Amino acid sequence: MDRTIRISGQTIRVSEEFYERVKARQEEEGESLEEAVRHEAGGPHPGEVAGLFTPEETERMKEAVEELRSRDRSRLERVREAFSEDE
Numbered sequence: 001m002d003r004t005i006r007i008s009g010q011t012i013r014v015s016e017e018f019y020e021r022v023k024a025r026q027e028e029e030g031e032s033l034e035e036a037v038r039h040e041a042g043g044p045h046p047g048e049v050a051g052l053f054t055p056e057e058t059e060r061m062k063e064a065v066e067e068l069r070s071r072d073r074s075r076l077e078r079v080r081e082a083f084s085e086d087e
Helices: 016-029 033-042 055-086
Strands: 002-007 010-015
Touching: 002 016, 002 033, 010 016, 016 033
Parallel strands: none
Antiparallel strands: 002 010
């Protein structure tokens, strides 16, 4: 069975399997729908990039990504609070 996904005003049809992977990625990684689709559809295979970075570099990158996500979550929470105060 096919599913449809709407991103930036465009609708795409995807397989049920792809849809489930995208949804799981959103939940696990906290990504937007667009980010999850981009990752599932476009990135290189992990085997192609394995070994390019040292464990230390990998850890620093993970920490940087988490810091950015944390800031985004904090900013989103402040916006939500601001809108809920207006009600």
